[in-house]
Amino acid sequence: MSEKLYKTIEITDLKDMLNKTKNQYSDKIAYKIKITEGTYRTITHKEVRDMVDALGTALIDMGLQNKRIAVIGENRYEWEIAYLSIVCGTGIVVPLDKALPENELETLIERSEVEAIFYSSKYEEELIKIKYNENNKLKHLISMDRNQNEDGIYSQQELIKRGKELIESGNTEFINAKIDNEKMSIMLFTSGTTSASKVVALSHKNICSNLMDIGSILDVTSDDVVLSILPIHHVFECTVGFLLALYKGAQTVFCDGLRHVVENLNEYKVSVMACVPGIYERIFGIIRKQIEKQGKLKEILEKEEKLKSSSMEERKNAFKEIHNLIGGNIKLFISGAASLDSKIEEKYRLLGINLVQGYGLTETSPVVAVGTNKEYKLGSIGKAVPSDEVKLIDVNEEGIGELLVKGPNVALGYYNDVKATKEAFDGEWFHTGDLAKIDDEGYIFICGRKKSVIVLKNGKNIFPEEMETLVNKIEGVQESFIFGKQQTDDKENIKINVQIVYDKEIIKNVYNVEKIEDINKVILEKIKEINAQIPKYKAIRGMILTEEPLIKTTTNKIKRQANLDRINAELQR
DSSP states (O other): OOOOOSOOOOOSSHHHHHHHHHHHHTTSEEEEEEEETTEEEEEEHHHHHHHHHHHHHHHHHTTOTTOEEEEESSSOHHHHHHHHHHHTTTOEEEEOOTTOOHHHHHHHHHHHTOSEEEEOGGGHHHHHHHHTOTTSOOOEEEESSOSSOBTTBEEHHHHHHHHHHHHHTTOOTTTTOOOOTTSOOEEEEOSSOTTTOOEEEEOHHHHHHHHHHHHHHSOOOTTOEEEEOSOTTSHHIIIIIIIHHHHTTOEEEEOSOGGGHHHHHHHHTOOEEEEOHHHHHHHHHHHHHHHHHTTOHHHHHHHHHHTTTSOHHHHHHHTHHHHHHTTSOOOEEEEOSSOOOHHHHHHHHHTTOEEEEEEEOGGGSSEEEEOOSSSOOTTOOOEEOTTOEEEEESOOTTSOEEEEEESTTSOOEETTOHHHHHHHEETTEEEEEEEEEEOTTOOEEEEEEGGGOEEOTTSOEEOHHHHHHHHTTSTTEEEEEEEEEEETTEEEEEEEEEEEEEOHHHHHHHHOOOSHHHHHHHHHHHHHHHHHHSOGGGOEEEEEEESSOOOBOTTSOBOHHHHHHHHHHHHTO
């Protein structure tokens, strides 16, 4: 496991965290919110705690103590205030995916037995419909955008005002509410269809133990500016972005959209960001284009070679121009949710940017392991966080086995699903469902999902994720999907195939081809190059080209069975 590198404050629950951050970082800015271009509003850590107290008091006054309350909307401070006001003394918070269609949203509201919901204005119409469906318990709609209570809909702003009045008159019910840190306080739906998704039950202890672990190994301080970019309902952004920033007294700013990431990095002088590999690849692409435009590629490559044995600070100073392209203040990039190309990780580090790769699951609050500025290996997800133990079971001849985790961040189980809980939670150990290697120093290398492994006739295992990483490096390939195809003459014999989603514009610019048959030839040659570098049993034998995106979850994970079903349906036409 990782060694602790930084001092952290001991916290028992999120309410305790808010009390301590209010005392320690009282007048420091917690949020900087864009009102109009060039105009901003700031909210201090003291004001955050005061708003949470007020809103929580108003919610209890509405009769919502110990009830389930949902939150849905884009990343914004109102979402975070609502979340904290629920979980710190009102009831159980249910963060919902803002990308869900109406029918699926309704199903989740019904399944979680939500009685109130905070929402952004774009969801108002469908939530009004859902409220009047007798199959659910939804009674109260609370708008994050309305300025006043009207039409049977509450205004979050008005509830905060009401709560302040109640506190001034002596109501301390929320302020004095005790937190049972081992009880379910957060309900999170796993990705997948609404009927198949599980409800992960998390406690304050789960979240807080993870915050203390992350805070002890990642260099985040009260001087940092954190860009919130990933969907906030997802536990990665929620814990590593939103809650970690508050815990460490940092300032949070909100991204204007994926197209504006680099613009926002410059605008706010961001120092810390938690994001997915695709965004870091996009940022690096922008950096590379600027370097090429300035005719400095050769100079940069020469510098990189000379600086391989130098410190991160020396590299940062050497590449000051590049740092200025992304705000000049980047200290830490955290990558999660998918595998990061080790070449991209290496490039960032050579430029003096500390890009670390982490790993986690909803069931682990989420971080199990992460690289640090002192402990990392390229291609690894780092070592287990200080409070966690990890082990492998059913290890094969290559040293690959299923990764199990034990620690205080492991969830209570799946709500109302005894069978699934028994399958995944084996005593103190949680079965991640991921296959991994662990080296002698404790560094963990993820190989793929246990469920997605392709087993060949000779008993060899193919990990699709590993192969997809190789294919995705081909210029012009947006994404890929590796699958096994049974041979008609021998059903037990499986050949490796790939579906490739290509970018027509990049293909044209890089290879100077436009016709589908020419594109096919170009990419096929690249596949042959990959095959020459890997064992014969892993070789890709068939290829399908498409411009249609892969079917994914709202957290951007490939739905393997859904994509396979679509391919089979198309082949049968």
